[in-house]
Amino acid sequence: xxRFKPAVFSAAKMFWKASPLILGTILLVxxxxxxxxxxxxxxxxxxxIFLDSFIGSLIGSISAGNPLISYILGGELLKIGVxxxxxxxxxxxxxxxxxxxLPAESMILGKKFAIIRNVLxxxxxxxxxxxxxxxLGGGL
Amino acid sequence: MRNYLKKISNPVWFFIxxxxxxxxxxxxxxxxxxxxxxxFWKIFIKILPVFILVxxxxxxxxxxxxxxxxxxxxxxxxxxxxxxxxxGGILSTGPIYMWYPLLAELKNKGLSYGLMAxxxxxxxxxxxxLPLMIFYFSLKYVIILAIVMIAVSVIQGILIxxxxxxxxx
Numbered sequence: 001x002x003r004f005k006p007a008v009f010s011a012a013k014m015f016w017k018a019s020p021l022i023l024g025t026i027l028l029v030x031x032x033x034x035x036x037x038x039x040x041x042x043x044x045x046x047x048x049i050f051l052d053s054f055i056g057s058l059i060g061s062i063s064a065g066n067p068l069i070s071y072i073l074g075g076e077l078l079k080i081g082v083x084x085x086x087x088x089x090x091x092x093x094x095x096x097x098x099x100x101x102l103p104a105e106s107m108i109l110g111k112k113f114a115i116i117r118n119v120l121x122x123x124x125x126x127x128x129x130x131x132x133x134x135x136l137g138g139g140l
Numbered sequence: 141m142r143n144y145l146k147k148i149s150n151p152v153w154f155f156i157x158x159x160x161x162x163x164x165x166x167x168x169x170x171x172x173x174x175x176x177x178x179x180f181w182k183i184f185i186k187i188l189p190v191f192i193l194v195x196x197x198x199x200x201x202x203x204x205x206x207x208x209x210x211x212x213x214x215x216x217x218x219x220x221x222x223x224x225x226x227x228g229g230i231l232s233t234g235p236i237y238m239w240y241p242l243l244a245e246l247k248n249k250g251l252s253y254g255l256m257a258x259x260x261x262x263x264x265x266x267x268x269x270l271p272l273m274i275f276y277f278s279l280k281y282v283i284i285l286a287i288v289m290i291a292v293s294v295i296q297g298i299l300i301x302x303x304x305x306x307x308x309x
Contacts, residue, residue, distance in 0.1 A: 007202035011195055020155035027158045030180035031165070035172060067269055068194070072187070075276030088285065095264035108240040109247070109256065116303055117257045117296075124292050128285070135284045 018066045025069045029076050045082045049130060056086035057125040060093025061118075070094040084136070089129035096121040190272045197268035201231065222297070225255045226290055229262025239263070254301030261293035 045052045060070070074087045097118050098105060105114040165173035232239060243256050265286050273282050 003203055004199075007199050010202045011198035014198065015191075015195060017149075017151065020149075021151040024151070024155040024158040026183050027162065027176075027180050030183065031158075031161060031172075031176040034176045034179055067264075067266060068272060071269070071272050071276055072183070076183070078276070084281075092264065092285075092289065095266075096261055105240060108244050110253075113253050113256070113300070113304060116300060117260065120257075120296050120299060121261065124296055128288050128292055131288045132281070132285045135288065136281060 018068065021066065022068060022072070025072055029073060033076060033080060041077065041080055041082050045086045047083055049085055050126070052083050052086035053089040053126040053129045056089030056129065057093040057097075057122055060090040060125060061097040061122055062099050063094055067091075067095050085129045085133050088132050089125045092128045093122060093125035096125060187272065187275065190275045193271045194268050197271070201268050221255065222258065222294060225259045225297075226262050226293065229259040229293070230265045230267065232259075232263055252297075252301050253304045254297035254299075257300045258293045258297035261296055262290065265289055 044055065063070070070091050074091050077090075078084065078087050099118070102114055102118060105117075162173060162176070165176065239260075243251070243259065247253075247256060270282060277285075
């Protein structure tokens, strides 16, 4: 019971802190999906495996925040016709590449380690996306 | 007033910014405002039950998994160590930067750069958030993605150990 209260408090605090971001993201996605025609996304994501996964990984790398946001964004992008490879690369890079946290990671864990880890994570986001879609049987 | 504005966090500023877009829409294009809000409500109602489930899973994770619990098991040797690093990464909660000091401390106690990278990579697989991921992408997708990511985390760890020669910079 002693540890239960802090556990509830910590979860509630996380939700409270993330709520403006979650609600704001859903509102923004709703607006963008309504205002931007589907053909626009299909112009950026051309269904080219490498280009799509590269763009997905790039956008995911420079984005930061709770992974919940990336699921909402990725899920809605998928619904409007963006390919699963691009969305997967985006989701994976969002959580594995930390451009925003790079200064802190460099200072505490070492500059060389932080740079190598983030570069490899970026490349692996593309590989993970291709492998996942292949194993899923979705075809490329 | 300036002090009060300084206290407002970035997520709140972001929310205010989005609200301002909607306020602008309300006056400039009511139809677009109404359709966007309708779309928002559709998504919100759909994912609300998932968020409730995520909340309860987070309570459970916070209750059982603490940095002390994770660091205790990262002290294992050999293959077992990789296993505990993967499990530790998956079970760890909170923001990523919260774990940097602990990893730095474990590094001094012999944790290699590869194991550190493996731990950080597996933080991407978050059990409490899985319901929302399944809601959007299906259970099959989530299982395959998790397996591929765990495998890749080990490959990345081995590569980093090779590049940084087992932690000796």
